[in-house]
């Protein structure tokens with residue numbers, strides 16, 4: 167089905183994202199997997215192509231656009247190459263960006279945004295803690311007042327870009343008795359005494375992403391490390407989770423679509439019993455079902471993208487897009503592995519890696535259960 171949400175300008179950016187990926191990323195993916203992370207030159211090259219700061223005002227080196235569809239085309243192209251690439255760059259350019267653009271002072275913008283756009287300052291966002299991620303309001307990392315500034319103590323885990331980030335947006339408790347209304351966001355720079363990283367975590371998939379633990383031991387932060395309002399951090403997070411979740415849906419379906427397309431090519435070529443495996447009625451029907459699931463999901467996600475661009479996407483519709491697309495992505499990739507037979511289980515095949523990479527999309531950024539909880543609550547249940 168023809169998608170109608172993009173203009174020639176969006177497609178032009180898609181073409182330059184593709185050119186960047188073909189030149190600087192695709193040929194080196196195996197190196198990134200072996201290194202358990204993206205080298206800095208990938209970030210700085212993406213910065214040179216203008217892919218990192220699309221929503222950042224031009225005066226700080228960004229693209230200065232408030233049309234989120236530009237971000238969507240870049241996310242789709244990244245996802246087609248690797249789900250991990252899309253998550254690492256997406257966390258920086260799409261998830262962290264709104265915090266740094268919308269909630270910061272002019273001094274903070276000047277300090278952080280130029281490097282953010284060039285890729286010299288890689289960012290992460292740290293909400294989840296070893297004690298739990300779903301119940302964000304129960305986080306235990308604390309920031310206590312110290313004169314004009316703050317002292318940060320605690321730890322975070324599963325942090326995307328955690329192994330390399332130069333700036334981390336950290337959620338910490340500033341008012342112990344105020345629950346969700348006692349959380350504040352801080353910009354914590356790498357190099358601040360007391361801020362250390364744990365190991366890069368050994369994940370089931372997305373090996374090329376340097377997901378890590380972060381530790382904060384008596385980290386002294388100046389007053390201007392606060393991002394947004396003191397004690398309003400939970401609200402700041404909730405307001406921006408809509409974009410994070412519809413962004414996840416965009417990546418989920420683009421990833422599934424790409425691997426399904428590659429699988430279609432494979433089942434036309436691979437023969438068993440003297441005929442292409444895709445021509446057995448069972449497999450033909452299976453592929454027909456998968457293509458239908460992807461197209462129907464894409465239609466809903468595209469509507470969510472347009473609603474988000476119009477400032478009308480509800481948290482509940484974003485939750486629907488996120489869990490549904492994650493489920494479809496995982497179902498589709500599981501069937502793709504099956505259609506590849508034994509080769510589908512070999513890491514050297516993209517389909518195998520994609521299948522492993524996709525598993526986390528039902529867990530992170532609010533699990534499928536939490537998405538359904540939000541939807542159910544909205545139904546008055």
Ligand SMILES: Cc1cc2nc3c(=O)[nH]c(=O)nc-3n(C[C@H](O)[C@H](O)[C@H](O)COP(=O)(O)OP(=O)(O)OC[C@H]3O[C@@H](n4cnc5c(N)ncnc54)[C@H](O)[C@@H]3O)c2cc1C
Nearest residue numbers: 291292293294298299300324325326529530531532533535
């Ligand atoms: C690869 C990776 C990258 C990540 N990147 C980041 C990042 O950059 N920044 C960050 O802050 N976090 C990140 N996360 C953390 C992620 O968001 C959390 O793992 C997720 O929110 C779930 O939290 P948890 O792991 O503590 O699971 P828990 O909260 O312990 O949940 C365990 C299980 O219980 C279910 N559950 C919990 N509450 C309910 C409920 N009320 N009803 C029904 N079921 C429930 C969950 O769905 C899950 O199945 C990342 C995680 C991974 C794996």
